[in-house]
Amino acid sequence: AQSVTQLDSHVSVSEGTPVLLRCNYSSSYSPSLFWYVQHPNKGLQLLLKYTSAATLVKGINGFEAEFKKSETSFHLTKPSAHMSDAAEYFCVVTGSGGYNKLIFGAGTRLAVHP
Amino acid sequence: DVKVTQSSRYLVKRTGEKVFLECVQDMDHENMFWYRQDPGLGLRLIYFSYDVKMKEKGDIPEGYSVSREKKERFSLILESASTNQTSMYLCASSRPSGRVVVNEQFFGPGTRLTVL
Numbered sequence: 001a002q003s004v005t006q007l008d009s010h011v012s013v014s015e016g017t018p019v020l021l022r023c024n025y026s027s028s029y030s031p032s033l034f035w036y037v038q039h040p041n042k043g044l045q046l047l048l049k050y051t052s053a054a055t056l057v058k059g060i061n062g063f064e065a066e067f068k069k070s071e072t073s074f075h076l077t078k079p080s081a082h083m084s085d086a087a088e089y090f091c092v093v094t095g096s097g098g099y100n101k102l103i104f105g106a107g108t109r110l111a112v113h114p
Numbered sequence: 115d116v117k118v119t120q121s122s123r124y125l126v127k128r129t130g131e132k133v134f135l136e137c138v139q140d141m142d143h144e145n146m147f148w149y150r151q152d153p154g155l156g157l158r159l160i161y162f163s164y165d166v167k168m169k170e171k172g173d174i175p176e177g178y179s180v181s182r183e184k185k186e187r188f189s190l191i192l193e194s195a196s197t198n199q200t201s202m203y204l205c206a207s208s209r210p211s212g213r214v215v216v217n218e219q220f221f222g223p224g225t226r227l228t229v230l
Contacts, residue, residue, distance in 0.1 A: 009154070032211075032216040034218070036221075041223075042223060043118070043204070043221040043222055043223045043224060044157075044204070044206075044221040045221075046218045046219075049216065049218060051215075051216045090156060090157070094211070094216060095159075100145055100162065100164065100208070100210060100211050101159060101162060101172070102157075102159070102219065104149075104156035104157040104158070105156050106154055106155060106156045107154075107156050
């Protein structure tokens with residue numbers, strides 16, 4: 001069965017320091033993986049997606065993620081946090097019913113301090 | 115610009131009422147989805163529709179039904195609202211996905227439903 005675990009429910013960083021949001025997945029087939037971001041009072045927006053091409057995926061706003069099959073991980077990183085990055089981030093894997101359904105992690109709330 | 119709209123941002127209903135949540139997308143997408151979002155649980159799929167009049171149960175369909183009479187519109191129905199259905203409800207749409215091409219889901223802004 002497909003599942004995804006976000007290892008931190010809250011992450012707090014200072015502006016200008018690196019961001020690391022951790023995600024592990026479990027899948028019985030070659031999955032596709034996504035990171036979505038949700039800013040306060042807004043809908044979810046796709047940050048990036050992995051679909052079995054390059055293992056290092058670049059997304060919007062300077063974010064990137066690396067697919068590591070041996071570690072079943074898909075961690076999200078950014079070299080330098082900006083105040084506008086404060087939001088909730090969801091790691092997502094394609095579901096066991098096929099590639100149309102998605103399984104969401106519980107979310108990581110990122111706080112960025114001046 | 116792609117757009118998914120939901121009929122209400124906030125809704126307050128009483129226990130036992132019948133509740134309709136409406137979602138409209140303007141991207142001509144085949145797939146539409148209803149999720150609920152609760153703190154610490156992420157998003158959970160309630161129902162999925164892959165075509166007009168077609169639907170599949172998601173992970174938590176109990177207490178909900180759906181209707182898709184037109185391609186652009188997908189309705190979530192709470193036949194008899196209960197307090198444990200107080201939540202944020204998110205609608206999404208996408209093109210069909212497969213092993214070769216996995217398409218992103220586009221989300222609406224959400225409806226925060228409170229059942230008293």
